[in-house]
Amino acid sequence: MREIRYREIAADLKGRVDAGEFAAGGLLPSEADLTRTYGASRVTIRRALESLREAGLVDSRQGFGWFVAVDRVRQNLAQLSTIERELAERGVTAERQILDFGFVTANARVREVLGVEQVLRVRRLNLAGGVPFARVTVWCPADLGASLSRADVAAHPFYELLPVTIGGATQTIAAALAEPADAKLLEVPIGSPVLRCERVTRDVDGNPVLLSVHVFPAHLTEFVVDLPSPTGLSLVE
């Protein structure tokens, strides 16, 4: 594998930021300084910095400099980046803690969506760097879940484990207040704001194969949607 210089520089800078070499909101060395430090051209330095900006780690202002971003976790829907990947780019380890794993009778909503009576239900907590950032419940038809182990669902994204090809998903995003159980798991006060997402995942033939509900504490999470065409702008107007 050829070494890509701007990626090496980006990785090194990320390490320095994560190590706390620069304060949150603090300035990085100037591009000119970095050029000398890394022995690379300014274009290459900027390319590294832009990739870190893309990851939400740093930002810049013309005439001022590059500084450590003090952003929230952003889930950029349109760019299809995963929250875990963004976290990984910041050097934060993602972890799934399984709270509950078992076959149950579907409730009304699950039956309505998946069209079966018996389902595998998995409840879990997603953590990033040891901090809980999502409480998730996933349901899938019992026959599809028959071959899955508790260790499987802890180690892999659910949809990667299913013996079907995923064709798409529909996700709703709503606001709610933290219920006592979720508040405790997510380490936030009861009644604090949360984002609540419900997702229906389908196979390539359009059959629903997963239903999941995700609860995020509001102070850690926001969704980002890019609307590249004017038609998208009718959104809220």
Place this chain on the structure above:
Amino acid sequence: MREIRYREIAADLKGRVDAGEFAAGGLLPSEADLTRTYGASRVTIRRALESLREAGLVDSRQGFGWFVAVDRVRQNLAQLSTIERELAERGVTAERQILDFGFVTANARVREVLGVEQVLRVRRLNLAGGVPFARVTVWCPADLGASLSRADVAAHPFYELLPVTIGGATQTIAAALAEPADAKLLEVPIGSPVLRCERVTRDVDGNPVLLSVHVFPAHLTEFVVDLPSPTGLSLVE
């Protein structure tokens, strides 16, 4: 406003792609051709192409070329629907009640986004069938808003009134609790959950022309996002 060459080129190429000059999946001219066509350096041409790749319009393969992206994922992703659109489809009348209309000095966030000191600020309440469902504040540069009247912004979506062509927008979606003033306007209890969206709307050259904040009561609103591609499914896993 200075003309940014790579944005001009990107806008022109986007127009040619949208006009069907290149078949879906078809090759674009080579970078070398484009440098001659546009009289720009290869770096600038690539920057324009990269921005179109970012938008999901084109893609490339080394040694092969740039081609029109078959999987227009991002465009599909932008198909967000809202309660208002659904209401509109049911024949419920939408109404804008202007709370405040005036030219003010930009606050820090507005200045950061729009890059100007003087702005037109419009606060309004959106109603559907007489029920308030959104409290909205819109800022736009004073020169762009100079020709707008209070009646204009009550009668039309803001972006339709601007003397610029809209190129896209980026919207963040977050959860919060209703503040007293918003609670009263939206007829919900103080501290009840709300969705809070901030949107930056840009012209075709990528210049920000509108900043807006939208507050929706959670019980009336949810966002729906379709994720047609399997890659999109890694979103929260």
Place this chain on the structure above:
DNA sequence: CAGTGGTCTAGACCACTGG
């Protein structure tokens, strides 16, 4: 093989920030 995109250099001019 000729042609393509991916990476990189060493310059340049400019707008902008802060003092």
Place this chain on the structure above:
DNA sequence: CAGTGGTCTAGACCACTGG
């Protein structure tokens, strides 16, 4: 004002695709 990032040029070498 000196220093900063934003944009742009005209080169270069390389890995890769297809014929």
